[in-house]
Amino acid sequence: MAIIIVVVLLASTIGAFLFVTGDASASGTEVKIGSKVKLSYIGKLPDGRVFDTSIYSVAVDNTTYPKTPLFSFSGTSDKPLELTVGQGGYIKGFEYGILGLKAGQTKNISIPVSLGYGAIDSTKLVTFDLTETVPVTDVLTTAEFKTIFGVDATSVSKITDPRYGWDVWVIGVDPVTGQVTVWNDVTSGSTYKAYANSDDASYGWDITATVSGGSITVVHQLDGSSAGYVKGYDGGDSSKFIVYQVADGKVTINTDSKAEVKGTTIYFVVTILSVS
Structure with missing residues (x-):
């Protein structure tokens, strides 16, 4: 109940998260605080340029997925992200945004500056x-x-x-x-x-x-x-x-290492691969 309240409050007060497609019939464990989650993602700026992704086919396709100047992707295969929700190490908006999802579901997450990488460092x-x-x-x-x-x-x-x-x-x-x-x-x-x-x-x-x-x-x-x-x-x-x-x-x-993502709303398309 506490998790549900947090998400509802965030969505109602700042409009942070925009749900889109996914497998509505997906069953299984929902993502919650403490869940171990494996997922794929595409991170975008407001103009649609990709600044980060775990998906190899997205990384190498600069026509469908134009990139930001500092985008980089090493290797020749997908790199799914694995995290334990609530342990930190990731921006708050990202972790809040995947709460309640199940394996097989996809969601668009819109993250404001306050829950993202913060303001520009002057x-x-x-x-x-x-x-x-x-x-x-x-x-x-x-x-x-x-x-x-x-x-x-x-x-x-x-x-x-x-x-x-x-x-x-x-x-x-x-x-x-x-x-x-x-x-x-x-x-x-x-x-x-x-x-x-x-x-x-x-x-x-x-x-x-x-x-x-x-x-x-x-x-x-x-x-x-x-x-x-x-x-x-x-x-x-x-x-x-x-x-x-x-x-x-x-x-x-x-010269900030996070120059491309600070001071702006960022967007993620996230697909949950597994939850435990």
Whole structure:
């Protein structure tokens, strides 16, 4: 009775769960707190793009099931989810949403932010200008160099800039002052790929670079339609991220590992495979 009351209250106060198809004649044990459940699922954003799934055929079908930028699926077979309801480890809306279901039944679950992954973490948002100015020759501390490039500076060495994609030469390292002098090896008028990942060509976006005197003007080839659809890789601290917003001459990226599902209603199509 307590479980029924919880579900009724949730449904009536926030409209969290939308029941759809399933085997109405299914018999057997219902999912309740403490049940061990095996299920398959498809997780979607409001626009229908899939951000997660346990079903291999869904994972590899990008025509019927378009994916979010950070979607990933390893392996070549289904990966049903097994959980004990109420033990935690899963968002509340997901566990609430499968209560009362039986093996063979399918349900659409609509989960609001409060019962999902929560609000956007503003501390994970990073903003920079759509058009930037970068010096041709720059001086960094050894700590700054390692943060940007992920390695210690070595004199007369070449490395790829993880932000802009061009070659950078280390032309001097002063062990006394801890300063590193670098030269950005840029061909004026060329196009480079910013925030790219050498192992996955789907990361990053084009930039144009123009050299004038001792400065490089960088123009990021992004616009409003890039938000939520373009991803990048920073070899430094932030690693993988998505473009969150492009507006008023600024680019904002979201470096949160849950960037795609925070701050939005999410949807799951869940099919119960077994209950014990």
